[in-house]
Amino acid sequence: MSEQREEILKRLQNKFEAIQQNTDTHLEGLVWAKPITYWDYIQPEALLSLQIQRTTLPDEMVFIMYHQINELLFKMILWEIDQVCDHSDLTAEFFAEKLRRISRYFDMLSSSFTIMGDGMEVAQYMKFRNTLTPASGFQSAQYRIIEFASTEIKQLIDFRFRQDPSLSEDFEKAFEHLYWQAAGKDHATGKKNTLITLFEQKYKSEFLRKMEAYKTSNLWSKFKTLPQSVQDDEQLIKAMRHYDYTVNVTWVLAHFHAAEKYLESGPKKAEATGGSDWKKYMHPKYQRRIFFPDLWTEEEHKTWGEF
Numbered sequence: 001m002s003e004q005r006e007e008i009l010k011r012l013q014n015k016f017e018a019i020q021q022n023t024d025t026h027l028e029g030l031v032w033a034k035p036i037t038y039w040d041y042i043q044p045e046a047l048l049s050l051q052i053q054r055t056t057l058p059d060e061m062v063f064i065m066y067h068q069i070n071e072l073l074f075k076m077i078l079w080e081i082d083q084v085c086d087h088s089d090l091t092a093e094f095f096a097e098k099l100r101r102i103s104r105y106f107d108m109l110s111s112s113f114t115i116m117g118d119g120m121e122v123a124q125y126m127k128f129r130n131t132l133t134p135a136s137g138f139q140s141a142q143y144r145i146i147e148f149a150s151t152e153i154k155q156l157i158d159f160r161f162r163q164d165p166s167l168s169e170d171f172e173k174a175f176e177h178l179y180w181q182a183a184g185k186d187h188a189t190g191k192k193n194t195l196i197t198l199f200e201q202k203y204k205s206e207f208l209r210k211m212e213a214y215k216t217s218n219l220w221s222k223f224k225t226l227p228q229s230v231q232d233d234e235q236l237i238k239a240m241r242h243y244d245y246t247v248n249v250t251w252v253l254a255h256f257h258a259a260e261k262y263l264e265s266g267p268k269k270a271e272a273t274g275g276s277d278w279k280k281y282m283h284p285k286y287q288r289r290i291f292f293p294d295l296w297t298e299e300e301h302k303t304w305g306e307f
Helices: 003-018 023-032 038-042 059-085 092-111 113-117 122-131 141-150 171-175 179-184 194-213 219-225 234-263 278-282 298-302
Strands: none
Touching: 003 023, 059 092, 059 113, 059 122, 059 141, 059 219, 092 113, 092 219, 092 234, 113 234, 122 234, 141 194, 141 219, 141 234, 171 194, 179 194, 219 234, 234 278
16 A cells, blocks of 8 residues: 555544544445536536526526526625635735635626626517516625625615614614615605515515624624734735725626616616616615725715716
8 A cells, every 4th residue: 555545544534533433434435436427516407407488588598597697606705705704813815815706706797797788689678577577686685695794784774874873783773774775665655665575575584684693794894803904904905995896886887787778778768677766776876885985085985986
């Protein structure tokens, strides 16, 4: 037996003994195990069976797959964010590297809008979208969780109520004042529409748990616990600013312009499928949503979404 193989066997024995398992049993199991294949590991058949059209229009398939890809990228983003949020001994290098990964995913999301924006016939979209009402991309739960994991709750409050200190402690109350609530309420009566009512029935309990869980472990809170020398690290600050701007301006505006192309393409301007005032809801200059406000100048705050 080679020294290398003997060393591997010792390591395996240490591994299995640590969990009270018999090493010989596991080694014998390898004799009968099937070889791993791409299709076993990636499960393409299961993945490719998830695209179910509601219409006979071919470009609806583009729309479905595009949004499913978005959800997969959101999962990748949360995977990286949680490695920072759960880390007990952060360094500037580790933090910045994770932020760069996350930003690359959002950069990909931003540039990918050309797939939907230029990859569907307007006439087809304006037909099959009527079968989607009242569903909306607004109802992506993963995207809301990304927001909770990125910053303090007060930064996600509708800017009209952001100065109320009680909203940072009472999550039930804060939930009713989150910026995206405005997209699902009648401004005159305050009554919630079907879009947001169904969304809350499905996810509100989970959202409240996530708001609590990320209260002190969101990206901004973790940043503020670092030594001042680490907080002053130029590469880390650059990575945080890039992430903040990419998520809250670049990606949002790419989405905005894609929606604008379709909803304003005909002789009569169309509404969002969920019924929201999508322009005011989506454009960053209205909400001025910023994850890390202390890293931006006063002038940058004033011109948020315009520069």
